[in-house]
Amino acid sequence: MAEKMTEKPPTATNPAKPPSQDGYVRLQQVTKTFDKFVAVDSVDLKIKKGEIFGLLGSSGCGKSTLLHMLAGFEEPTEGKIFIDGVDMTGIPPYLRPVNMMFQSYALFPHMTVEQNVAFGLKQDKLPKDEVSKRVEKMLNMVHMEAYAKRKPHQLSGGQRQRVALARSLAKQPKLLLLDEPMGALDKKLREQMQLEVVSILESVGVTCLMVTHDQEEAMTMTSRIGIMHKGRILQIGEPKEVYETPNSRFTAEFIGSVNMFEGIIVEDEPEYVMINCKSLENPIFIDHGVTSELGMQVWVAVRPEKISLSKEPPEVKTNSAKGVVKDIAYLGSHSIYHVGLPNGKLVIANVYNIDRANKLEITWNDEVYVSWEPASAVVLIV
Amino acid sequence: MRRQLPLALPSGRIILISIPFLWFVFFLFIPFAIVFKISFSEIATAIPPYTKLLSTINDTIQLTLSLGNYIFLFTDSLYATAYLNSIKIAFFSTLLCLLIGYPMAYAIARTESPTRNLLLMLVVLPSWTSFLIRVYAWIGILKNNGLLNNLLLSLGIINEPLQLLHTNFSVYLGIVYAYLPFMILPLYANLVKLDYSLLDAASDLGARPWKSFLTITLPLSLAGIISGSMLVFIPVVGEFVIPDLLGGPDTLMIGKVLWQEFFNNRDWPVASAVAVIMLLLLIVPILLFNRHQNKQLQG
Numbered sequence: 001m002a003e004k005m006t007e008k009p010p011t012a013t014n015p016a017k018p019p020s021q022d023g024y025v026r027l028q029q030v031t032k033t034f035d036k037f038v039a040v041d042s043v044d045l046k047i048k049k050g051e052i053f054g055l056l057g058s059s060g061c062g063k064s065t066l067l068h069m070l071a072g073f074e075e076p077t078e079g080k081i082f083i084d085g086v087d088m089t090g091i092p093p094y095l096r097p098v099n100m101m102f103q104s105y106a107l108f109p110h111m112t113v114e115q116n117v118a119f120g121l122k123q124d125k126l127p128k129d130e131v132s133k134r135v136e137k138m139l140n141m142v143h144m145e146a147y148a149k150r151k152p153h154q155l156s157g158g159q160r161q162r163v164a165l166a167r168s169l170a171k172q173p174k175l176l177l178l179d180e181p182m183g184a185l186d187k188k189l190r191e192q193m194q195l196e197v198v199s200i201l202e203s204v205g206v207t208c209l210m211v212t213h214d215q216e217e218a219m220t221m222t223s224r225i226g227i228m229h230k231g232r233i234l235q236i237g238e239p240k241e242v243y244e245t246p247n248s249r250f251t252a253e254f255i256g257s258v259n260m261f262e263g264i265i266v267e268d269e270p271e272y273v274m275i276n277c278k279s280l281e282n283p284i285f286i287d288h289g290v291t292s293e294l295g296m297q298v299w300v301a302v303r304p305e306k307i308s309l310s311k312e313p314p315e316v317k318t319n320s321a322k323g324v325v326k327d328i329a330y331l332g333s334h335s336i337y338h339v340g341l342p343n344g345k346l347v348i349a350n351v352y353n354i355d356r357a358n359k360l361e362i363t364w365n366d367e368v369y370v371s372w373e374p375a376s377a378v379v380l381i382v
Numbered sequence: 383m384r385r386q387l388p389l390a391l392p393s394g395r396i397i398l399i400s401i402p403f404l405w406f407v408f409f410l411f412i413p414f415a416i417v418f419k420i421s422f423s424e425i426a427t428a429i430p431p432y433t434k435l436l437s438t439i440n441d442t443i444q445l446t447l448s449l450g451n452y453i454f455l456f457t458d459s460l461y462a463t464a465y466l467n468s469i470k471i472a473f474f475s476t477l478l479c480l481l482i483g484y485p486m487a488y489a490i491a492r493t494e495s496p497t498r499n500l501l502l503m504l505v506v507l508p509s510w511t512s513f514l515i516r517v518y519a520w521i522g523i524l525k526n527n528g529l530l531n532n533l534l535l536s537l538g539i540i541n542e543p544l545q546l547l548h549t550n551f552s553v554y555l556g557i558v559y560a561y562l563p564f565m566i567l568p569l570y571a572n573l574v575k576l577d578y579s580l581l582d583a584a585s586d587l588g589a590r591p592w593k594s595f596l597t598i599t600l601p602l603s604l605a606g607i608i609s610g611s612m613l614v615f616i617p618v619v620g621e622f623v624i625p626d627l628l629g630g631p632d633t634l635m636i637g638k639v640l641w642q643e644f645f646n647n648r649d650w651p652v653a654s655a656v657a658v659i660m661l662l663l664l665i666v667p668i669l670l671f672n673r674h675q676n677k678q679l680q681g
Contacts, residue, residue, distance in 0.1 A: 071586055093585040106583035110601050119597075120587035171587065 023082070024049035024207055025070075025175055030079035032065050039065040041231035042079065047175075052201060052208040054222030055233075056215055056254075062231040063211040067177050070209065072096045084174050094123070099173035103180040105164035107152040113139070113163050114148040120171040138166040141200060158189050165197060169204055176201070178210035182217050194220045215255050219243070227251045243303075248382045252301040259307065259347050261300045268294045273379065274318075275300060279345035285318035287374035292381065299380040306376035307349040309337060309368045320371035323347060325364055337362070339370050414661070421654035422447045432650045451655035461639065461656065465663065468636040471550075471625075472618040475557040479565040479614050480607065482558065487569035487606075488599075491576070502570070505563050517556055517627050524552050524628070548630035556624040561617070565610040572606025573599075605674070612671045616664055636660055 025047040032040040040062040047053045055063045068074040070081060072093035081088040083097060099120065107116050117138050121131045139145040142162035152160055161184070168176060181197060182190040198221050201208055212218050218225050219239040226236045227250070235242055235251045246252035249260065263277035263284065275284040275298060284300050292298060314320045326346065327338035337349045347370050351362075362368055423432040423446075437444050455461045490501045508516060523529045524547040531543040546552055576599065584594040622637030629635070636656065643653035 071582075073582055073585075093582070094588045094590055098586070100583070100586045102579055102583055104577070104579055106577070106579040108580060108583070108598060119584070119589070123588035123593065167587070 023047075024051075024084060025209065026082040027066075028080045028082070030066070030069065030076045030081060032062075032069060032074060033077045038231050040069070040076075043231075043233055045226065045233060045236070047207060047209060049207055050205050051224065052198065052210065052222045054218035054225040055209065055211040055228055056213070056218040056225050057211075057228035058213055058254075061228045063228050064179065066228075067100070067179055067209070067211050070175065071098055071100050071177055097174040098177060099168040099171055099175075100177040100179060101161075101164050101168040101181060103183050105152075105160050105184070107160060107163060107167070109152055112149050112151055113144060113155070116152070116163055117167045117170050120167065124171065134170060138170045141169075141203075142166045157185050158193060161185065161193060161197075165200065169200075169206065172204075172206075174207065176206045176208045178208060180212050180214075181210060181221075182212070182214065190217070197221065227254060229254070245378060246301065246380070249299050249301070249380050252378065252380060257304055257348060259302045259304065261302070263298060263300060265290075265292055265294055265296050265298060268292060272374075275379070279341060279343055280321050281342075282317045282320055284377060285316075285374050286377060286379055290379045292379070296381075301378045301380055302372050302376055304336065304348040305334075305350040305352075307347065307370050307372050309339070309349050309351060309362055309370060311362065311366065311368060313369050314371040316371075319374060319377070320369055321347065322367065322369050325362060325366045325368055328364065337368075339368060417654045417657050420650050421451055421658050422449070423651050424448050424450065425649050425651055430650065431648050448651070451651045452659075454652060455655055455659060460634075461636075461659075464634045464636045464639045465659070467634045468619045468621075469663070471553065471557070471635060472615050472621075475554055475561065475618055476565075476611050476615045478554065478558045479562050480611060483562055483565035483569055483610065484607075486562075487566045488573055490566070490570050491573035505566050509563060513560065514623065516560065517624055520552065520556055520559070520628060521547060524555075547628065548633075550629070550633060552628040553625050553633050556628040557618055557621065560624060561614045564613040564617075568609040568613060569603065569606040572603050572609075576602060608671060608674055612667060615667060619664060620660055 023046040025045075027043050027045040030040060030043045030045075031038065043066065045053075055066065057063045065074060069076050070083075070088075072088065072091060072095075075089070088096060108119065111119070114135055117135045118131050121134055126134070135148075136145065139148055142165055144159060144162050144166065147155060147159060147163075152163065155163065161181070182193060185193060194217060210218070210222060222239065224237060225239055225242055226233045227242060228234070229250055235247045242251060243255050246255065252258045253260065261275075261277040261279055261284065263275040263280075265273060266276045266283065267274035268290070270289045272288070273286040273290045273292070275286065277284060277300070286300075290298070313322070321341050323339040323341045325337055326340040329336040329338075332353070334350050334352045337351060339347045339349060341347060349370055419435060420432055423435055425431060426433045433446070433448075435446055437446065486505075490498055490505070493501060521528070525531070526543040526545070526547070528547070530546065531540075534540045535543065580598050580602070581594050584598050585591070589597060620637045620640075621635060622641055625633045625635040625638050626641070629638075640653055640656050640660070643649050643656060647653075
């Protein structure tokens with residue numbers, strides 16, 4: 001505590017280091033423990049200036065705690081947070097260049113839309129006409145100028161979100177935090193708002209950290225995502241990268257659905273690998289080398305949309321299996337087939353309905369072959 | 383057929399509503415009507431000690447309304463002083479209760495459940511013993527050779543006993559002590575519902591803790607402040623026991639005057655007039671309170 005007191009708070013006379021592109025917001029070995037529970041476990045993270053970064057994880061993974069530490073509601077037990085080069089240690093939330101859009105929006109119920117948006121600006125003791133100019137600009141940006149005099153309870157969910165966004169952007173924060181931004185909206189509105197919020201954020205050019213448990217939301221709205229589990233960030237990358245080349249079973253299973261085959265490497269060559277799986281009759285062929293050794297236990301992940309179904313046996317024996325259609329879920333754009341293999345393993349395959357019309361109709365209890373391209377599978381070691 | 387049945391039998395809803403309604407009629411409206419009636423009669427040596435409003439003279443029924451009691455209340459400055467003094471004491475003790483009760487209610491609302499229940503019980507616990515006994519206990523503490531004076535004397539802080547009892551100080555002390563729970567409970571009920579993410583939001587937007595309190599917590603707990611203040615202010619205006627037991631000869635409160643008129647002077651008509659005026663005075667804050675509540679409901 002005494003140490004903290006002696007540290008100088010960042011001021012104009014204590015200028016920040018030159019902004020580095022990839023570390024505008026930088027988390028350095030940030031750990032947070034509550035009693036003995038480790039909520040956030042030595043997280044390192046760099047967010048670029050102007051980027052929308054998404055932290056994706058199930059509830060209790062520590063993503064909210066991380067968000068609260070950035071906002072200043074919680075102090076890290078260990079590690080440091082830098083925003084634009086300034087160490088945030090010991091700086092209370094009301095002095096941080098960070099604003100947050102709360103999951104519940106946390107709009108002040110006794111204030112009008114206008115007063116809500118003006119609240120942060122008034123705290124900075126800005127002159128009155130400057131405040132009203134900024135409020136007007138913000139409300140125009142979110143198309144809420146007609147509702148300036150309304151109270152929050154007179155607004156719909158989507159309108160409240162716009163106000164919350166305007167309020168959190170009004171102070172032009174260096175970092176905007178979005179806590180489950182679409183969590184309080186219904187599905188239809190969510191899809192519309194996702195794109196609208198992103199276009200607003202991009203037009204403002206604010207650096208953004210968003211936490212969500214909704215992968216679709218994370219993938220639509222962000223430029224990079226981090227998968228968080230049990231207080232650690234398991235993988236960071238562009239949504240496509242994380243989806244196509246997950247680095248662990250957890251990530252593969254967390255993002256989208258996946259067919260996972262457990263097996264042992266039986267042929268290990270620089271340009272290909274063969275894997276024998278208990279659940280599959282035929283071996284899996286991977287058309288590239290894997291940093292592994294013979295006899296090593298691995299997992300092979302294949303996305304359902306990469307699996308094709310046919311009534312004829314495929315020409316190549318590898319990467320295929322024979323099974324029976326157990327279940328079909330018709331989802332409009334595509335159908336999900338559950339194919340039971342003789343040993344009981346279920347393989348999930350997505351069939352796009354554009355194909356289905358041309359093909360022989362595959363239906364319940366049909367015998368089918370599932371197969372996939374060698375490049376479609378991902379070998380996972382952990 | 384099914385629609386006619388509810389007409390024949392009183393529905394549960396009507397029974398439920400009629401209970402507080404009948405309570406109001408029998409224990410408030412009728413007694414007040416009686417008091418109101420007596421206030422227009424004149425004192426008489428009879429049982430009951432006042433003249434009848436209706437009398438039969440020469441086979442005609444005559445209604446005699448005397449406004450003399452009300453005129454008397456306005457001519458004798460004792461009553462005006464007593465009313466004003468009661469309102470003054472009620473106002474300041476409400477303020478004191480609010481200043482003491484608000485932090486307590488806030489602290490209770492922000493503690494976690496097991497401790498919170500214990501704290502709430504400690505607030506209510508004193509009411510489990512008789513109100514009279516608790517006020518009497520203060521006499522034992524405050525009197526010249528009472529606990530407090532003896533303690534201060536033995537510690538050498540004072541050389542001779544302080545006159546604590548039978549002063550305005552002891553009246554305020556007794557009132558604040560007795561009515562504090564009535565302030566804390568509605569405030570607590572209000573503050574416990576406060577969405578604390580609003581305070582986080584205020585802090586996030588740059589408001590220092592004190593500013594957050596003034597701009598968010600305080601306005602949002604206004605309903606609790608008003609109902610707590612009403613629950614203290616209204617009964618304190620008519621308070622009789624505390625000024626009688628703890629107050630001095632110069633503690634003039636309308637409750638005490640009322641008692642003296644009824645039981646010492648046996649002037650029921652004047653006493654009734656005093657009571658009617660007191661009620662009229664209290665109607666003003668009650669109406670204000672109601673208006674605020676309606677506004678809250680309408681949002």
